[in-house]
Amino acid sequence: MMAFYFSRIVEIFPFFLKGLWMTTQIAFISLFTCTILGFIFGILRSGKNIILKRLVGVYVAFVRGTPFVVQVFIVFFILPEWGIQLKAFQAALLAMAIMGSAFICEIVAGGISAISKGQWEAGTASGLTLIQQLRLVVIPQAMKVILPPLVGQYVLLIKDTSVVSVIGVMELTRVGWVTVMRIPEGLMVFSLVGALYFVISYPLILLSNYLERRMAV
Amino acid sequence: MLADFNFRIIFEYLPLFLTGLRSTFLISIVSIILALVTGTIACAGRISSIKLLKYPAIAYIEIIRSTPLLVQIYFLYFGLPTLGIRVPEIQTGIIALMLNSGAYIAEIIRAGITSVDDGQIEAGVSSGLNYFQRMRFIILPQALGVTVPPLLGQSIVLVKDSALLSLISVMELTRCGQTMTSERFMPTEAFLTVAFFYMCIYFCLKSLADWSQKKLIFREAY
DSSP states (O other), X not given: OHHHHHHHHHHTHHHHHHHHHHHHHHHHHHHHHHHHHHHHHHXXXXXSOHHHHHHHHHHHHHHHHSOHHHHHHIIIIIHHHTTOOOOHHXXXXXXXXXXXXXXXXXXXXXXXXXXXXXXXXXXXXXXXXHHHIIIIIIHXXXXXXXXXXXXXXXXXXXXXXXXXXXXXXXXXXXXXXXHHHHSOOHHHHHHHHHHHHHHHHHHHHHHHHHHHHHHOO | OOTTOOHHHHHHHHHHHHHHHHHHHHHHHHHHHHHHHHHHHHHHHHHOSOHHHHHHHHHHHHHHHTSOHHHHHHHHHHHHHHTTOOXXXXXXXXXXXXXXXXXXXXXXXXXXXXTSOHHHHHHHHHTTOOHHHHIIIIIHHHHHHHHHHHHHHHXXXXXXXXXXXXXXXXXXXXXXXXXXXHHHOOHHHHHHHHHHHHHHXXXXXXXXXXXXXXXXXXXXXX
């Protein structure tokens, strides 16, 4: 019986690869948007504008305080009530962007706060504008603090893409779920799914470990 | 947008939400205790010099850390019955959370132990303390300060992760939101209430974590 199921799984393996492709797509798009948004929010969070700072703080607290699956449900079920119709794929990307940017925001804000005030002052004294100070002085130095946890966060984000399967996005976990309904061999199916996730995220974990060692002072 | 937010329906469903909150709470506490045990064992294996213990521990930690929790939950939920093991969903969920958090906790504890300087251990050896005495009097008291704040961080993650158990129909907080949505179709009220309860748990644990962090700095000042 095992052998029979195994051959069935080999047969439908292209289906898994499709799921893997979908996961990769969601992961790449959301890593990209999360990084950009996260940096913007992180800079605002460590900026001088009190109102923006507080707003970002509330946003971060909300995202960090609630489970991602609840956020996915909020995006997918509540936005349509307010007249914003989203397809599952778009809702997944939006939820990922909301969640990821909040976590990256904290990492970036932490990195910026690690830079001493003297660096900012030196920038001002050299006649750099605020943007130039950030771009040329602060961010390059902060990157040393930001990079290792950022890559670690990327791993978490890739793994969190599995949660968007709950709204029916046909990614890897969903493929496993659909398959296990037809081929009742849970161990085999989800080992395969797990192995495919391992292939994407393990290199990043190694990179994160390497950066951590490299950047450690 | 929120003009027709219906508080009455929330009050009507409040008992359901409270039972959900209670089971989220219980699941989290049981899982975190079991995960601490698992993590300690895995960490002991990870740092031991016996290869037969070390490599399985490394494999366990790395596999857990590089696959999503949801896949691990499904693996147990759909996989255990094929092995002939039939347990209720809630136990499957607790096992999944235990194994998942255990791997992260193992790494946290390891970071704590390796943060203790080698010289301290050598001093212990030369004072004639045996392994357990060194652990008890030198390493653990120092390592605990480094491990407690991230452990509380991990328990925040675990509480949030327990929301995924709703997908294998464990009746916890998120599942209550889903139930209310399917019965009344009021997702706004349902999921914002769920989010509110999670926020409450989050802020309690967060202030505890911040407090322990402050205590830690206080201890280092000595």
